[in-house]
Amino acid sequence: MSRYPxxxxxxxxxxxxADTLLPGNAGVTRAVVLVTDTAQLDLWRALLTGEARTSAVPVVLRRHDRRSLRGWAQRAEVFTTDERLERLHALTGGWPLLVDRAHRLHVELGDPDEVLRRLADMLADRSAVRAFLEATGVYADPALAAGYRSVAAEFGGDQVDTEAVVTAIACEIGDEGEARWVFACLDALQVFDREEAQLRLEPLLQQCMALGV
Known part of the structure; x- marks a missing residue:
């Protein structure tokens, strides 16, 4: 579904x-995977908030954390030093789009330090930043963008709990139920770093959003 309007x-x-169209023969098993993107936010709302009566379990595409990024680097045999990995994490935020871009640049250039310089240059290019922001899905709906900005304005890069985030969003859009949906969607879009019960806006996305492009 993510490929077609x-x-x-x-x-x-x-x-x-997917729930009801079952095999007619005994002993047959099946699995259904539906891949969606932010063009199907109405479906996301039903699945993420539990409004849909279904056995479907939403699975989100997650950003790399430092541990998984190290595993990726070891498998790809690139950026394997601690210093380069730390810079790669800072310049990509673990976003798969940017990690894939770093990999493609490395294949093209063969120089990890030059790749990191190119990534830093991209993050200073307003058109590149805008393309990245569009790809994250934060601009997929005005309520999502407004909700994100309300959290950034209220808390900046501080750690807070879920209820504080929902309250900040509700104060911006004026409806607690809608605020909980906006939070669930932003959470699925991976805009937060999590540490136990605490949330913090992912720094790279926050930096790019602050540019106002």
Whole structure:
């Protein structure tokens, strides 16, 4: 579904069929994977908030943390020193889009330090930053962007709990129920770093959003 523009009811029907269209033969097992993006936010709302009566379990594409980024670097045999890994994490935030870009640049250039310089240059390019922000999905709906900005304005880079984040969003958009949906969506988009029960805005995205591009 992420590759084609589809109607909301088509998305919901796909989930319903995944639940109900079962094999007719005994001993047959099946699994259904529906890949969506922010073009299907109505479906996200139903799945992330529990509004949909379905056995479907949402699975989000997660950013790399330092540990998984190290594992990726070891498998790809790139950026393997501690210093380069730390710089790679700071310049990509673990976002798969930027990590993939770093990998492609490394294949092209063969020089990890030059790749890191190129990444830093991209983050100083307003058009590149705008393309990154669009890709994260934060601009997919005005309520998401407004909710994000309200959290950034209220807490900056501080650690806070979920209820504080929801309250900040609710004060901005004026509806607690809608604020909880916005939070669930932003959380699925990986805009927060988590440490136990505490949340903090991911620094690279926060830096790019602050540019106001």
């Amino acid at each position: 589809v109607k909301s009811e088509t998305c919901h029907e796909a989930v319903d069929l």
